[in-house]
Amino acid sequence: MKSKLLKLKKEFQAELEGVVDLRSLVDLKNKFLSRKRGLLTVALKEISLLPVEERPEIGKLANKVKGFMEKELTLRQRKLEAEEEARRIKEAQIDITIPGRLPPMGGLHPIMLVKEKMEKIFLELGYTVEDGPDIETDYYNFVALNFPKDHPARDSQATFLIDEELLLRTQTSPVQVRVMEKREPPIRIIVPGRCFRRDWDITHTPNFFQMEGLVVDEGITLGDLKGTLEYFVRQLFGKKTKARFRPSFFPFTEPSADLDISCFHCGGKGCRLCKSSGWIEILGAGMVHPNVFKVVGYDPERYSGFAWGMGIDRVALILYQIEDARLFYENDLRFLQQFREII
Ligand SMILES: [Zn+2]
DSSP states (O other): OHHHHHHHHHHHHHHHHTOOSHHHHHHHHHHHHOTTTOHHHHHHHHGGGSOTTTHHHHHHHHHHHHHHHHHHHHHHHHHHHHHHHHHHHHHHOOOTTSOOOOOOOOOOOHHHHHHHHHHHHHHHTTOEEOOOOSEEEHHHHTGGGTOOTTOGGGGGGOOOBSSSSEEEOSSSTHHHHHHHHHOOSOEEEEEEEEEEOSOOBTTBOSEEEEEEEEEEEETOOHHHHHHHHHHHHHHHHOTTOOEEEEEEEETTEEEEEEEEEEOTTTTTSOOTTTTTSSEEEEEEEEEEOHHHHHHHTOOTTTEEEEEEEEEHHHHHHHHHTOSOGGGGGSOOHHHHTTOOSOO
16 A cells, blocks of 8 residues: 555656646646545545555654645645746737838829929929819810910810810910919919810720919010029939920910920930920910910009929829829829829
């Protein structure tokens, strides 16, 4: 009996070594000490079967083994609980040195990126930004800009008509008239905005953006127009950009000109972007027609001014070297996500 108890103790010790968590500790406790089938419990019951004189010694030993087991189990339990606690604290710790996860960021549409860049150049020159309605009257979109009802230049506009009087503006120029009606010179404004024409091909979309500029004051000359626009294109396309003016026609300016820039891609040698000519047409401009001044009540003898207009979409196509303007309006994120920064 004595050796049986010592053997149980040894067995217990060996198994305790292998205990790695609280669950296996409970299993071990049950194996030796459970009330009914525990190995030591069963052994203790056998003591009553021993001869009376052997019982005190064996009983003492049995209690010692039992006490040993209980003590060892308690110590191991505390140790395991402490380890568990330490592990939980460690897991719950926040590592402030881990880089954060960035939520997906939106970005500006490429046309808006170009618009902002163009605006910035003129804002730095002291211009203000003006806005006007997308739905215009025939008067502001055409008549006041020297396009009479039967003027042939109206054909090229391919207008979305709403009724006899209302239409979707085909240009940002009506805002020039609206501003001049309300204000006296000096005027120095830009008008970026949405325009509409019935066009749909590789370089035209029914919805597009234009930027208009207008300067009116005493003594404004063609030299001011040239100087301003040459400065603008150098800021936008690079310091080495050359500008070339060609005679053109617009009903609301006289004289009128188209402005070409030297190709910033090939430096003027000729490439695909400039269609081998070395030049890219970028905007239309001219000195404000005296008839427009008369319409808004300015004295054409006292005031003179210049105006220009250009397609923001067109500038974006050229700057980003995109071949199809329709891509801007297809809302394909794979396309749009390529434009994250100001060019
Ligand atoms: Zn070129």
